[in-house]
Amino acid sequence: xxxxxxxxxxxxxxxxxxxxxxxxxxxxxRRGHEVHLFCPKTSVKEVNGMNxxxxxxxxxxxxxxxxxxxxxxxxxxxxxxxxxxHSPFTMGFFGWRVAKFQKIPRVSTFHTLLTDYSNVLRxxxxxxxxxxxxxxxxxxxxxxxxxxxxxxxxxxLRNRGIKKPIEVIPSGxxxxxxxxxxxxxxxxELGLGDDKVFLCLGRVSHEKxxxxxxxxxxxxxxxxxxxxxxxxxxxxKRIVMKEKMQRKVSFKGFVPEEMKPVYYSAADALxxxxxxxxxxxxxxxxxxCGTPVIGANAMAIPELVNDGxxxxxxxxxxxxxxxxxxxxxxxxxxMRRSAIETSKDYSIExxxxxxxxxxxxxxxx
Numbered sequence: 001x002x003x004x005x006x007x008x009x010x011x012x013x014x015x016x017x018x019x020x021x022x023x024x025x026x027x028x029x030r031r032g033h034e035v036h037l038f039c040p041k042t043s044v045k046e047v048n049g050m051n052x053x054x055x056x057x058x059x060x061x062x063x064x065x066x067x068x069x070x071x072x073x074x075x076x077x078x079x080x081x082x083x084x085x086h087s088p089f090t091m092g093f094f095g096w097r098v099a100k101f102q103k104i105p106r107v108s109t110f111h112t113l114l115t116d117y118s119n120v121l122r123x124x125x126x127x128x129x130x131x132x133x134x135x136x137x138x139x140x141x142x143x144x145x146x147x148x149x150x151x152x153x154x155x156x157l158r159n160r161g162i163k164k165p166i167e168v169i170p171s172g173x174x175x176x177x178x179x180x181x182x183x184x185x186x187x188x189e190l191g192l193g194d195d196k197v198f199l200c201l202g203r204v205s206h207e208k209x210x211x212x213x214x215x216x217x218x219x220x221x222x223x224x225x226x227x228x229x230x231x232x233x234x235x236x237k238r239i240v241m242k243e244k245m246q247r248k249v250s251f252k253g254f255v256p257e258e259m260k261p262v263y264y265s266a267a268d269a270l271x272x273x274x275x276x277x278x279x280x281x282x283x284x285x286x287x288x289c290g291t292p293v294i295g296a297n298a299m300a301i302p303e304l305v306n307d308g309x310x311x312x313x314x315x316x317x318x319x320x321x322x323x324x325x326x327x328x329x330x331x332x333x334x335m336r337r338s339a340i341e342t343s344k345d346y347s348i349e350x351x352x353x354x355x356x357x358x359x360x361x362x363x364x365x
Contacts, residue, residue: 001359002034004080005030006095008069009088010039010048011047014254015203016281017086017111018294020149020171025050026339027172027352034092036078038091040069053077055091069094080104082359086111088139088223096142105362108140109147109169110157112274113299137161147355149279150300157266170279172351175343178261178288180336186266196222198326201260203283204230209296209316214239216323217248224271227252227263264289268331275316277301287311288343290336310338 005025009017025035027050036052040057057067071094083099083106085092092108099106114132137160140146146166148154154166187193198217200210210226214236217224226236226249233251240249255263264270270286274300277283283293283304293311295301307313312329314322344350 001028001356001363002036002079002081003028003359004077004083004095004098005035005037005050006083006085006087006098007037007039007092008089008091009066010052011042011044016171016279019173019281020109020111021086022048023172023174023224023348024352027348028355031356033057036080036085038071038077038094040067040091048102051078055094055345077102082107082363084108084359085143087291088114088136088316096139104159105144106142107145107147107358107362108143109149110140110166111149111278113153113156113278133160140164145358147358150303152300152303153278156299169354169358170346170351171281171285172346173281173284173288173343174347175288175347178285178343180290180340181261181265183265186262189262190266191277192223192266196329197267198219198222198224198269198271198337199263199286199291200224200271201227201229201263201286204228204233204236206232207274207276208232209275210236211239212317212319212322213271214243214245214249215244216319216326218327219323220248222248222268222326224249225252225263225267226250227255227260229254239283251316261289264291265291267291267296269311269326269329271322271326272296272301273316273322274301275299284343284346287339288346290340292331292335292339294322294329304342307341310335310342 005021024265028035029049037050038053042054044052046052055069055071057069060066060068069090077098082104083095085095085108096106140162146164147164147169149170151168154168157166200213264286271294273296274295277299279300286293293305295305296316297313298316305311305313312325314325
């Protein structure tokens with residue numbers, strides 16, 4: 001099968017969409033399929049067996065980490081069997097054009113609930129959300145079928161008027177890579193002592209609500225490690241300075257992929273306060289490492305976190321409740337084992353098998 005991935009975000013950018021592309025694409029290649037990936041300008045020509053085609057791009061000023069690719073009408077794609085778009089912007093429409101020209105089916109994964117990011121348009125929040133959603137509906141109605149990475153997102157899309165068939169296929173992770181490391185060894189490697197340690201890992205941006213986690217830490221006898229980079233890092237550091245919490249909260253910045261299992265394994269829990277997770281890959285990664293998760297009761301997080309079994313759930317805006325949970329939190333071996341069991345349903349092998357079946361059904365219908 002010759003599959004074309006069309007995406008508006010790719011390396012060197014690191015986010016959930018890029019992680020999904022790398023993991024699913026490499027597994028498809030391992031199974032004997034051809035994967036061709038089309039994206040904004042990058043120095044990468046080939047990765048994990050995938051051929052990479054990139055195009056000139058300009059920076060989207062309201063959101064500088066996002067690049068707008070500009071494929072021209074003369075740009076051609078190799079012969080494909082199916083087009084799979086992963087975002088609804090210029091590369092997504094390029095994929096739509098390629099599918100139309102080659103007369104092949106097109107499908108799309110709805111990775112991100114873009115209305116949660118619509119404030120970057122600066123049109124006023126209600127108008128921005130309306131404009132963003134109308135744009136999304138216009139894009140996704142052009143596809144034969146849609147993939148949602150969680151049941152929660154499928155219901156959101158249905159309730160908001162997406163009429164196309166929607167199938168739930170999570171983005172998988174490599175559970176041979178994300179695996180438990182001896183906690184004491186992991187802590188020694190990171191220079192941590194015996195303190196209780198909480199972890200926020202991922203993009204450091206407004207929608208992740210890391211400021212709530214920092215404020216919850218004020219009366220908690222523990223350490224918080226913030227791992228990752230993003231546009232709100234400086235703002236969060238100012239909050240820490242103002243609250244005089246420098247000894248409690250550490251900002252580690254970007255860490256290489258191979259270090260993530262070390263950070264997960266060293267932590268007593270991953271804490272995620274985001275209310276916009278369409279799946280929450282960091283939740284699955286942490287659980288695969290045997291690390292329970294304290295997560296907001298929002299979007300897809302409660303699909304993964306069973307309160308009291310593999311972690312705890314808190315109401316998103318209730319900083320006092322989060323603080324109380326963190327203060328009392330003691331991960332048990334039963335909780336750690338439950339977290340690992342949860343992650344097994346999201347192995348890359350399991351998820352790509354569902355994706356293969358999905359492609360086959362589309363091509364035969």
